[in-house]
Amino acid sequence: MINEVTDGLLSSASGQVGDVSANEADAPLPPSLASRREQMFPKLTPAEINRLRRFGTVHTWQPGEILFDPSMRGAGMFVLLSGRILTTRKNGLGIEIPIVESGPGNFAGEVGQLSGRPPLAYGRALEVVEALVIDPPSLRAVVVAEAELGERIMRALILRRMGLIETGGGGPLLIGAPGSAGMVRLQGFLSRNGHPHLVLDPALDSVAEEVVKLHQPRSNELPLVVCPDGTVLKDPTERELARYLGLYVDLSPDRVYDVAIVGAGPAGLACAVYAASEGLSVLVLDTHAFGGQAGASARIENYLGFPTGISGQALAGRAYVQALKFGAEMVVPVEVMSLDCSRFPRALQLDCGGQVLAKTVVIATGAKYRRPGIPELEKYEGRGVYYWASPIEAALCGQEEVVLVGGGNAAGQAIVFLASHAAHVHHLIRGSDLAKSMSKYLIDRIGLLANVTLYTESEIVAIEGCDEGVSGVQWHNRKDGSKQTKSIRRIFLFVGADPNTDWLENCGVNVNDKGFVCTGIDLSPVDDARSTHLKNEHHPLSLETSVPGVFAIGDARASSTKRVAAAVGEGAAVVAQVHNWLASHETVPAQATEHDKSLGRLN
Known part of the structure; x- marks a missing residue:
């Protein structure tokens, strides 16, 4: 992902770079970065x-002292004034590998330091070292205030993360059978969040085999995750892994944000970038990874400005770095369980038992994957049944036949991507043709692929398999009743999505009969009549819900156009409405009146 992100971020970069020669202690770079x-x-x-001096403070270290390591909270960027340091990385087996030796004029840090995440590397003084330490808030100020210099610094920070990802540096070791449900789950989580890691198969790697023998996990305790500090986790949840890696940030229950954005898909990320760049305090929460469903798209070819297309992960990665640059706080993984609109500031209850407070809330939770009514479907999820097609899943399809169900653009993009990996793609749709649901450019492209067969008016009726995964698929034609059975191990389902709005129950936010959030003109006359009884006769703005100060954007919104570009546009547009609301409610009382509580609204 970072490869693609970096290519885009750096393609227009310019400026002179000082001469650097590789030191003997420097590790060779991956071919893509050499x-x-x-x-x-x-x-x-x-x-x-x-x-840069006005942005930092000068500190001194003696030979052998540690400047930074993964056990520390990220201190920011270190600009060397005198002396030399050695930056190294460690894998989960404790092996220390040099990255680079730096001297006066060089700086240490990578893109995670924009948000103060723990470093992914170790920095040790080789002699007496004097360095300018620029903490994360000041580092963000540098890249904004110093345009040309900030661009060069950002380029270096991003490329360093890219190098760590390609080598697995600073990340955990995942040990288990490739393609197993747990392995795919954790690989997907780390990959989509841009965190380095290495995958080892104990059947092929002797070191991994020894680790498994040492810890003797039961079958339900795989994969093993060996963290950089040597801690071994057995089949951890995403949150457990995030905590050990320093990805998860504990939130203060007392801080009040200007805006809390629930969901880090294209709409939520766009809102974060524009709101943070305009000086608002911004918190973004997501249950899995930044990018949402769009982040799993293999290639988006009709997004403005990218004539050759861009992957969903690359697009999301760019937005994520931009949001960090402007100071937005991003917390993944965390799930918002409910929203309390009976008080001000609004309170969001989290699955970890805590809460966060915000003056305004933006609902950008998008949609959740729809599950067709196939017997025992859940049994095979992650074990041969997938709802997206990333490089991780595609790598499992080498020279195999696969089944893909769905007739929308996401399905079309996945077919084009999978066709370059799988021996054959059997494409099933319930309708009579693709023209009603898929863009013409995708239909034309799929029609030219020799290893794709389209089955119209067809649907899966049975999946065969065992605990290890899928072994066969049976589908039938709804028109003539004919059936086909294939020995297939991978099924990809793109059958639409339902709004991810269950968490809004009982908070006063109106949804339509399908669960999508109503805003602006979608609100019924009753809702609008309620608003006229409030102080200042508040009428909902176009992206505002039935609860003042709570907005909805992207796929979760009832009248939205279900396209990435539309979601990004709404994410940008809602910021003006948030500003409008905040400006007109500077003196909102700390607690709502009983009348407002009964309506689920505020003055």
């Missing part, structure tokens, strides 16, 4: 360092 060493490790001029 030509970018100077961009990864630029040397700042004395004049540039002087410009």
Whole structure:
């Protein structure tokens, strides 16, 4: 993902970079980065360092002292004034590997330091070291205030994360059978959140085999995860893993944000970028990873400005880094269980038992994958049944026949992607043709693929398999009743989605009969009549829900156009409405009146 993200972020970058030569202690770079060493490790001029002094403080370390390591909260960026440091990474087996030796004019840090996440590397003083330490808030100020210099710094920080991802540096070891449900789940979580990791198969790797023998996990305790500090986790949840890796951030129950965005898909990320860039305090919460369903798209080819297409992960990755750059706080994974609109500020109850407070709330939770009525479907989820087609799943399809169900654009993009990996793609749709639900450019492209067969008016009626996974699929034609059975191990389901709005129950936010959030003109006359009884005769704005100060954007909104570009547009547009609401409610009382509580609304 970061490869694609970086290519886009850096394609227009310019500026002079100081000469850098590889030190003997420097690790060789991955082939994709070998030509970018100077961009990864630029040397700042004395004049540039002087410009940075106002953003940081000077500290001194003695030989052998640690400047930073993964057990510390991220201190930010270290600009070396004198002396030399060695930056290394460790894998879960405790093996220390050099990354780079740095001297005066160089700086240490990577993109995670924009948010103060724990470092993914170790920095040790080789001699007496004096360095300018620029903490995360000041680092974000640097990349905004110092346009050309900030661009070079951002480029280096992103490329360094890219290098760590390609080598697995600073990340955990995942040990288990490739393609197993647990392995795919954790690989997907780390990959979509841009965190480095390595995958080892104990059947092929002797070190992994020894780790399994040492810890003797039961079958339901695989995969094993060996964290960089040596801690071994047995089939952890995403949150357990995130906590050990420092990805999960504990939230203060007392801080009040200007805006809390629930959902980090394209709409939520766009809202975060624009709101944070305009000075609002922004919190973004998501249950799994930034990017939402769009983040799982193999390639989006009709998004403005990308004539050759862009993957959903790359697009989401760019937005994620932009949001961090402007100071938005991102917390993954965390689930919002409910929203309390009877008080001000609004309270969001989290699945971890805590809560966060915000003056305004933006609902951007999108939709959840729809499950067709196939017997025992849930038994095979993650074990041969998938709801997206990322490189992780595609790698499991090498020279196999697969089944894909669905007739929308997401299905079309997945077919094109999977066709380059699988021996054959059997494409099932319930309708009589694709024209009603898929863009013409995708229909034309699929029609030219020799290893794709379309089955119209067809649906899966049975899945065969065992605990290890799917072994066969049976489908029938609804028109003529004919049936086909294939020995197939991978099924991809793209049969639409339902709004992810269950958490809004009983909070006063109106949804339609299908569960999508009503905003603006979608609200019934009764809702609008209620608003006229409130102080200032408040009428809902176009993206505002039935509860003042609570907005909805993207796929979760009733009248939205279900397209990535439309979601991004709504994410940008809602910020103006949030500003409008905040400006007109600067003196909102700390508690709602009893009358407002009964309506689920505020003055």
